[in-house]
Amino acid sequence: METTKVAVVGMGTVGSGVARLLLDHGDRTARHAGRTLWLESVVVRDLAKVRDADLPAGLLSDDLSVITDNPEIRVVAQLIGGLEPARTIMLKLLESGKDIVTANKALLAEHGPELFDRARELGRSIAFEASVAGGIPIVANISQCLSANQVLSLRGILNGTSNYILTQMEEQGDSYNAAVADAQRRGYAEADPTMDVDGADAAQKLAILAHLAFGARVHWRDIPRAGIDTLDLTDLSHAQELGYRIKLLAVAQLLESGLELHVSPTLVKHGSPLAEVRGAFNAVSVVGDAVGPVFFHGLGAGQMPTASAVVADMIDTAVGRTNITFRTLELWSQQEARVQPCDPAQVRSRYYLRLSVDDQPGVMAKVTGVLGDHGISIASIVQHEPDDETPHAVPLIIMTHAASEQASSPAMKALDQLSCVHPPSVCMRVLD
Amino acid sequence: METTKVAVVGMGTVGSGVARLLLDHGDRTARHAGRTLWLESVVVRDLAKVRDADLPAGLLSDDLSVITDNPEIRVVAQLIGGLEPARTIMLKLLESGKDIVTANKALLAEHGPELFDRARELGRSIAFEASVAGGIPIVANISQCLSANQVLSLRGILNGTSNYILTQMEEQGDSYNAAVADAQRRGYAEADPTMDVDGADAAQKLAILAHLAFGARVHWRDIPRAGIDTLDLTDLSHAQELGYRIKLLAVAQLLESGLELHVSPTLVKHGSPLAEVRGAFNAVSVVGDAVGPVFFHGLGAGQMPTASAVVADMIDTAVGRTNITFRTLELWSQQEARVQPCDPAQVRSRYYLRLSVDDQPGVMAKVTGVLGDHGISIASIVQHEPDDETPHAVPLIIMTHAASEQASSPAMKALDQLSCVHPPSVCMRVLD
Numbered sequence: 001m002e003t004t005k006v007a008v009v010g011m012g013t014v015g016s017g018v019a020r021l022l023l024d025h026g027d028r029t030a031r032h033a034g035r036t037l038w039l040e041s042v043v044v045r046d047l048a049k050v051r052d053a054d055l056p057a058g059l060l061s062d063d064l065s066v067i068t069d070n071p072e073i074r075v076v077a078q079l080i081g082g083l084e085p086a087r088t089i090m091l092k093l094l095e096s097g098k099d100i101v102t103a104n105k106a107l108l109a110e111h112g113p114e115l116f117d118r119a120r121e122l123g124r125s126i127a128f129e130a131s132v133a134g135g136i137p138i139v140a141n142i143s144q145c146l147s148a149n150q151v152l153s154l155r156g157i158l159n160g161t162s163n164y165i166l167t168q169m170e171e172q173g174d175s176y177n178a179a180v181a182d183a184q185r186r187g188y189a190e191a192d193p194t195m196d197v198d199g200a201d202a203a204q205k206l207a208i209l210a211h212l213a214f215g216a217r218v219h220w221r222d223i224p225r226a227g228i229d230t231l232d233l234t235d236l237s238h239a240q241e242l243g244y245r246i247k248l249l250a251v252a253q254l255l256e257s258g259l260e261l262h263v264s265p266t267l268v269k270h271g272s273p274l275a276e277v278r279g280a281f282n283a284v285s286v287v288g289d290a291v292g293p294v295f296f297h298g299l300g301a302g303q304m305p306t307a308s309a310v311v312a313d314m315i316d317t318a319v320g321r322t323n324i325t326f327r328t329l330e331l332w333s334q335q336e337a338r339v340q341p342c343d344p345a346q347v348r349s350r351y352y353l354r355l356s357v358d359d360q361p362g363v364m365a366k367v368t369g370v371l372g373d374h375g376i377s378i379a380s381i382v383q384h385e386p387d388d389e390t391p392h393a394v395p396l397i398i399m400t401h402a403a404s405e406q407a408s409s410p411a412m413k414a415l416d417q418l419s420c421v422h423p424p425s426v427c428m429r430v431l432d
Numbered sequence: 433m434e435t436t437k438v439a440v441v442g443m444g445t446v447g448s449g450v451a452r453l454l455l456d457h458g459d460r461t462a463r464h465a466g467r468t469l470w471l472e473s474v475v476v477r478d479l480a481k482v483r484d485a486d487l488p489a490g491l492l493s494d495d496l497s498v499i500t501d502n503p504e505i506r507v508v509a510q511l512i513g514g515l516e517p518a519r520t521i522m523l524k525l526l527e528s529g530k531d532i533v534t535a536n537k538a539l540l541a542e543h544g545p546e547l548f549d550r551a552r553e554l555g556r557s558i559a560f561e562a563s564v565a566g567g568i569p570i571v572a573n574i575s576q577c578l579s580a581n582q583v584l585s586l587r588g589i590l591n592g593t594s595n596y597i598l599t600q601m602e603e604q605g606d607s608y609n610a611a612v613a614d615a616q617r618r619g620y621a622e623a624d625p626t627m628d629v630d631g632a633d634a635a636q637k638l639a640i641l642a643h644l645a646f647g648a649r650v651h652w653r654d655i656p657r658a659g660i661d662t663l664d665l666t667d668l669s670h671a672q673e674l675g676y677r678i679k680l681l682a683v684a685q686l687l688e689s690g691l692e693l694h695v696s697p698t699l700v701k702h703g704s705p706l707a708e709v710r711g712a713f714n715a716v717s718v719v720g721d722a723v724g725p726v727f728f729h730g731l732g733a734g735q736m737p738t739a740s741a742v743v744a745d746m747i748d749t750a751v752g753r754t755n756i757t758f759r760t761l762e763l764w765s766q767q768e769a770r771v772q773p774c775d776p777a778q779v780r781s782r783y784y785l786r787l788s789v790d791d792q793p794g795v796m797a798k799v800t801g802v803l804g805d806h807g808i809s810i811a812s813i814v815q816h817e818p819d820d821e822t823p824h825a826v827p828l829i830i831m832t833h834a835a836s837e838q839a840s841s842p843a844m845k846a847l848d849q850l851s852c853v854h855p856p857s858v859c860m861r862v863l864d
Contacts, residue, residue, distance in 0.1 A: 021580050021722060031647075032579035034760035129577070135723035137577030144753070145561070145569030147464035148453055148743035215463075273729060276708065290453060290740035291567040297705060297727040308722035311580035319760055321576070321753050328466035328751055 002035040004318040007067045007098075009089060010079035011044045011060075014103055014130070017307030018077055018314075019055060033315040040073050041066050045080075064089060068096035075317045077101045077310050087111050094124050099322065101313040103130035103306055109204035109220045112211075125326035127313035132205045133158055133282045135305030136298040137312070142212045142286065143329055149288030151213040153253035155431070158205040160280035160300040161189045161196035162228050162248040167278045170236045170245060176229070188280050188301075198227035199248065199263040206250040206263060212329070213286070214252060215338030216259050224344050225263035235354060235426055238397050239267050242380075244352075245275045249431065258342030267352050267430040273297070274431070345406040350379065350430035353398040355415060356422040359386050363420045367396065370418065374411035377401040393422055399430065434467040436750040439499045439530075441521060442511035443476045443492075446535055446562070449739030450509055450746075451487060465747040472505050473498050477512075496521060500528035507749045509533045509742050519543050526556050531754065533745040535562035535738055541636035541652045544643075557758035559745035564637045565590055565714045567737030568730040569744070574644045574718065575761055581720030583645040585685035587863070590637040592712035592732040593621045593628035594660050594680040599710045602668045602677060608661070620712050620733075630659035631680065631695040638682040638695060644761070645718070646684060647770030648691050656776050657695035667786060667858055670829050671699050674812075676784075677707045681863065690774030699784050699862040705729070706863070777838040782811065782862035785830040787847060788854040791818050795852045799828065802850065806843035809833040825854055831862065 006022070008015050022029065022039040030036045042055060047062045067073055076098045080086045086107050093100055100119070102108070108115070108131055119126050129139045133156070142151065157163050161183055168179040180197070183189035195201045200220070207220035228248050239246050244267035253260040268275040273295045277283040282300025287293050299305040316322045357363045364383070371378060382397040400408075408427060416423035438454070440447050454461065454471040462468045474487060479494045499505055508530045512518045518539050525532055532551070534540070540547070540563055551558050561571045565588070574583065589595050593615055600611040612629070615621035627633045632652070639652035660680050671678050676699035685692040700707040705727045709715040714732025719725050731737040748754045789795045796815070803810060814829040832840075840859060848855035 017722075025580075025582070028582060029580065032575075032760065135720075135726060137573060137726075140572070140577050141569060143464075144748065145572050145744055146740065147747050148457075148461070148740045150457070150460060271708065273705075273708070276703065276705070288567075288740060290449075290736040290743075292731045292734075292737055294567060294569075295727075295729040297729075299724045302724075304722040305724055308578065308580045308720060311722075312577055315579050316576065319756050321756050324751050324753050324756075328464065 001030060003038050004033075004035055004075060005038050005040040005073045006075040006077070006314055006318070007041040007043065007073045008039065008077045008079060009043045009064070009067070009093070011042055012079065012081070013303045014306045014310065015042070015077070015079040017303040018079065018310050021307055021311045023056070029311065029315060033319055035318060037314060037318055040070065043067055064092060067098070068092055071097065073098065075099050075101065075314050077314060079103055079310070081106070083107055083110055087115070090115055091118060094119050094122050097122070097124070099125045099127075099317045101127045101130075101310055101317060103128070103310055105131035105204050105208060109207050112208075119326070125317060125322045127317055127322045128208070129313050130306050130309035132208050133284060134160070134298070134300040134302065135308050136282055136284060136296045136300065137309065138209065138284050138296055139212065141296065142209065143325060146286065146288050146291060146294070149290045151254075152287045152289055154209055154213050154251070154284065154286050155274060156206070156209065156250045156284040157247055157274060157277050157282055158202045158250045158284075158300065159196050159248055160282055161193060162202070163277060163282070164188045164280045165197065166228060166236070166246060166248065169233055170240065173233070175233055176231060197229045199225035202248060202250045202263045206252060206261065210252045210259065210261060214254065214259055216252070216261070216341065217337035218261065218341055222341070223261050223263060226265060228265055231265055232426070234395070235428070238354060238395070239352065241382075242267075242397070242399065243270050244268060244430070245270065246428070247274060247277065249274070254339070255342050255347070257346055258340045260347045261341050262344070262347070265428050267428060269431070272431075345409075346404055348402045348404050350402050350432060351400045351408055352428045352430050353400065353412075354426040355396045355398070356390070356393045356425070357396045358420040359392055359394045360420065366418055366420055367415060370414045371398070371400070371411055374407045374414070376403045376407055376411055433462060435470050436467055436507060437470050437472040437505045438507040438509070438746055438750070439473040439475065439505045440471065440509045440511060441475045441496070441499070441525070443474055444511065444513070445735045446738045446742065447474075447509070447511040449735040450511065450742050453739055453743045455488070461743065461747060465751050467750060469746060469750055472502065475499055496524060499530070500524055503529065505530065507531050507533065507746050509746060511535055511742070513538070515539055515542055519547070522547055523550060526551050526554050529554070529556070531557045531559075531749045533559045533562075533742055533749060535560070535742055537563035537636050537640060541639050551758070557749060557754045559749055559754045559758075560640070561745045562738050562741035564640050565716060566592070566730070566732040566734065567740050568714055568716060568728045568732065569741065570641065570716050570728055571644060573728065574641065575757060578718065578720050578723060578726070581722045583686075584719045584721055586641055586645050586683070586716065586718050587706060588634075588638070588641065588682045588716040589679055589706060589709050589714055590682045590716070590732065591628050591634045591680055592714055593625060594634070595709060595714070596620045596712045597629065598660060598668070598678060598680065601665055602672065605665070607665055608663060629661040631657035634680060634682045634695045638684060638693065642684045642691065642693060646686065646691055648684070648693070648773065649769035650693065650773055654773070655693050655695060658697060660697055663697055664858070666827070667860070670786060670827070671784065674699075674829070674831065675702050676700060676862070677702065678860070679706060679709065681706070686771070687774050687779070689778055690772045692779045693773050694776070694779070697860050699860060701863070704863075777841075778836055780834045780836050782834050782864060783832045783840055784860045784862050785832065785844075786858040787828045787830070788822070788825045788857070789828045790852040791824055791826045792852065798850055798852060799847060802846045803830070803832070803843055806839045806846070808835045808839055808843055
């Protein structure tokens, strides 16, 4: 049986999982690849650090040239996080003739055009299934399996940390801070969870998927986003009462005016597949013009789910499939974008509003008057009785019919300026 | 841009959808394939039959040699159903040097070994994504995307007709016969729905997936199966009361003693992804040892979802990916099976039992005594009051703990022999 020599750079959580699959399950890999994937070298930054995987003697080095100078190594899993030195290492590996597999979505979201163009110039490939949604093979599904379709929309729960926090808040009644602390204890959240909870991580993944599914060329920082870091427990229970759950959704949807793109906490109806995604799971719902709705659900992070995606990419690269895919995809190339993001102000959505209002006559007329003035029509309205904490203010929950952001944004400002409203009011999208 | 000439044999529902995608969306196909897929010929059995797709003049023929004699045609979608002449046409196409794409699961389930071996001998490939679960790309996901995994279990709702009928019975309270008639009216069921409702169709698909996921070499007729055709509405409502839905599940699961394989109506807990699959949708839940649980949901049949899978396969074949995949997979080859089906008698499951028993003292003791004698332990028991239709008999609903088929099968016989029990009793698996 033929042998393909491979290497791994970076021996953190995912790297250790990859090494374990290659070393302990070589027979399986050989069966699925029709060849042996032989782990020839592992390069790390700090040799002294304790490793999770038991590596055979002589495999480990802190010198990248062990890989770049060895022409027999064809495929390298580059599993160092962050932007630098990851970017420089990636370029060196490409220039030394290696095909790359990576899980580093931040690097692709930031330096994708440079890296992909360089790989193409050099006749090399970059596979990146593990960079989005961990164990869910969403990259392969969009770029290969659904290739007969024009994707019409894509909605994803792409950040498992946020979803875990939301699930804890909803099911355990935890406050946001308590849920974050719990997620940190369980290893679902970093010591600094900012990128996860403010929507940045989801926006990076959405930028990659929007490239693949729509041919959009959008930088993740240009995607309008809101995170769950300002979410109040009370909104989860109001949503629950109305038959909804709140999920951090990443949305890309074709409109006549362009591509709607955003990451935002969104009310999703109970019983719909996205609403039922719990804990650290991820999910992606894709609608194609031929295939209709397709839904994918799985673990979005973690050592072995991510390693599963990396090793599948290594097999695909070793057998030659990745190279074909890479050539046929116009990933981040210099080619013109096939679709432009639409003007966010024109995007229409139903909205959930929560206002804290004075408990006095005439308030309802004023609030509904402001909405009417902005052309926003009300679908339902619930006013609760005052509670002990805020005896003079009552929560007013309004579900609107579809309205544009252009209308809803000034309407929210106008509401907050009413003397009977205690700002800030809450406004979230509702998924139909 | 390079051009690959392709052809279609069979212009039924799916064939028309494929022609439409190729003819109307050539730009899209070219973008995803990096080359033009040019529909050169369409061969049908009866030229007089009205076609759903508007075909350009000169494309249509009833002579297969238009394809086999044209060396420029490389990829052929063979979309004729049934066993013959589909098998002969497939062999002729392979022998004339064509790579094949097919949606014909019955043909593969029956003649897979012959066809795959012949294709391998001739250096050709057969792609068959569309043969299982329509628009859900489960074949590619198992054989490529999850290739780093040992699949541990696979549970599918693979027959949309049965699922539609079950959903109608459950949600509309339709009788089985009324639900079948409704499915026929809507085009979800054939005039003769036997293959769908007796589990044969699901068993054929399960045989294909068990080949891919486990390296099993099993003929679909050897898979133990029960259909929904004997299901009573009353069992759906009893299940509902207990917090379950009844689904026709196709199951393949690795046990120490071999591969558990069966198709059977099964109680699935509300809120679990498989329980929430409604109407004509299909779903597959796969557990891999690295990736953990992954769940796929989409339309399992219908013109455009199936055409989506066929055209994706045509693109993969045209660009060369299928050939690589086909070479690395040991599909139905002469190689020894990697796993043998386990003895069905040893398979353990929880069970739902419904007995019609006399409404008199001592009955419960006799029934539970029989179960105890067979080593079956009871998890819960519900006895309802007699109704007007059968004033002297009452339904007794028992949920058991896990028991082997070896124990449950004689226990059911013994129960039916009790004088206080009115046979036949109902016994169904319960998914944990």
